[in-house]
Amino acid sequence: MDNRLERRHARTMRIMLGSVGMLTIIGISLAVLVALALLLSKTPWKTLRYFFIGPMQNTYYFGNMLNSAIPLIFGGLGVSLAMRAGSFNLGGEGQLYGGSFVATICALFLAPLGFFGAVVALVAGAFTGASLAGISGVLRMKWKTNELITSFLLSNAVVLVVNYLIAGPFMDPNTNLIATRTIPESFRLARILEPSNLSSALFIAIVAVMVIHFYLYKTKHGYELRMYGLNSNFATYGGIDPRRYQVIPIMLSGALYGLGGSLAIFGTYYACMKEFSAGMGWNGLAVALIAKFKPAAVIPAALFFAYIESGARSAMLHSDVTYEISSIVQSVVFFLVTSTVLQQIGATRRRSV
């Protein structure tokens, strides 16, 4: 038992020291934000106040911020999972959009089935995402194509096809929006934290993170996946079928994207609007980068990302800066996250412990 305690202690130390680098990154990016506000705004202190306090000033803003983190959690989780197996899934945009669309259509047709119908529709959304990503996986397995390119190209095409379907055969003639009909009341997820948009999909997202973490680090299958990602020669040598891990992880990744999009429809939008999800796929990738592909770190990374975005939105509404300031801060964050020097701040200390 002593041994176990010691191990847990060592682990806590590791996590704390590991986050030194991340804290430095957040610190620097906030400093950049302050500098930008001082430069660009006539009322810098007001701008900064709205930027930092804005997302938390009332339940409406706070709930909306949390709500916008949900698809980011699913996307970040998807990218991290694929990355652990050494596949780069760049097709999040199409997988998310395609999955949401199919889930919406299923919901429209399965209206009489109630709860069961909702589950079927969500599964269909996830399945669509998985199939789209799976194409890239199978191509890689069969012909050694680069999934990074195929998933990206395929996703771009899917976005255009779905755009056509929404604007054409599936458009709701009774609204001014380019969107499908709205899904039945019985399919909609419960709202928590009224009057904000926050839906109970948040709980599903948290469960998803726990499930994926468990899958990766506690199951045999997850172990095989990680070994394949770390060194595919070693995995093959150890008797793991390499073909399996060229396809399954990226499919799971697509499924998470598809599920995230479908839940956004069921919890927030209620209809599949044209390009409603533009950017969500890429932002999921960014979240995974901040989380360094660790499933457990995806939640704080997604919250951080959502916070910066809604902070920028709030500052834009209440003061004289533009929304682009948020993009600049985001770019600074990614630039720093990908810089190896800063990451090593934590790593070198870890070694000397």
Place this chain on the structure above:
Amino acid sequence: MRDAVEMAGIVKIYGETGLKANDKVDLTLHKGEILCLAGENGAGKTTLMKVLYGMERPDSGTIRIDGKEVSIDTPLTASRLGIGMVHQHFMLIDDFSVEQNVTLGKEPLHYGLKYDAKAACEQVDKVIKNHHFSIEARQKVSSLAIGQKQQVEIVKMLYRDVEILILDEPTAVLTEQETEALFVTLRSLAERGKSLILITHKLHEIKAISNRVAIMRQGKMVGSFKTSEVSEQEIARLIMGQTVSLTVQRSITPQKQSDVMTFRHVSVFNHGRKTPVLDKISFSARSGEILGFAGVGGNGLAELEAVLSGQLPVTSGSVQLRNEDVSRLETAQLRKRGLAYIPADRLHTGCALAADVSENMIIDARDSFSRYQVLQREKIESHVERLLQTYQVKGSTRMPIGTLSGGNIQKVILAREIEQYRDYIVCCEPTWGLDVASSNFVYEQIMHLRSLGAAVLLISSNLDEILALSDRIVVLCRGAVVARLDENAVRQVTKEEMGNYMLGLKCQEKVHGQQA
């Protein structure tokens, strides 16, 4: 006349394993001569040349170029001193033309700014014409044959006015005709006053091309000789050494023996090639004995390893495990049938460096450490803990295996595969790069397996190891079996004789389709 190169007392110890790759080595290269540097794999030839070319820093010793003492810390310094090296694997950009490849890094410029393609072509063409090469400056490198690519490498050196040229096994990839053409070139270079060092272990080439031959063995310089004064047999004996320097305690062979792994006329052709990399290999490995495979690098040992581990499909012939034909099976399926395998490349195949020791230890036993698909942490930890103690590994279960020393990594692999073993085990270069203590530990374990009744297939380019451990020996040369030694023959065979087989001077059995 001063000597082109004078290396004295060069010592190079690799920090990680404490292995003495070069032990007080002296080497002299006269001006305008061709010197062959010969020795077994791992004798320290390449290390010595890397020291001369500035790719490795020696721990002590001096180097004089043209009589002046110099310190060569990078290849850039070496090339300023007029030293050039042609590596075994070409360093060329396929999509560039010959002239672009040759001038890369030392381009002729218009007004010191713009790349002057015309001048580059002229200068490169001049070098090519001067030395009668068969290439043209404007050809794209990807369109050239292997021998021509090597010419590009040599032109690259000549363009840089190199005086001392090192060639690392230049004929390894060449055909007979290409080798002939290369030798003509090298002779004419020597006549023009360039000094050349060739790393090689092909005896007839040493005789054909060199003025002098320097022989290394186990990190030490055996000596330098005028090529005309030593015979091929004498060179072979000097390379291999006379005494077997290794003895291993061996128990009596178990009485009941059965065939475990049997190869029947197994051939492997590389894609699109006409000469096989494995040529109708037949043997059978029996329980309770060590079957050694000897050969010089590039003669089929690596391919044999790949076939045994299910990574290389056989073109023809059959591989039988017990009574089952396994010639079409891949690694995963072989593992299920009891494959235990210590790979030659322990860092890239034998482990995942970033994963921790536990994760590395259970790779092939993962099924027995999971229940309902969930890994049993506690069980794994105690199992690995026990193995680390039994095999005296300095390290703990949660450390990334990459932080361990080479010897300890090999012990982890050994522990894992011995645990996994059922009735046969494939050991490839099991002590490569290890220090004496770790090597002895590995030998003990292998002998222990034998006494348990395992069929051990030992693939090694270390001749001492093969002779000391094996019950029977199969010698490969150019992908074919050239000699089989049974138990009595193994005890009587000399290293010189083995060397003759390995280097293709002598052949015990008629090799299929060849006169050799």
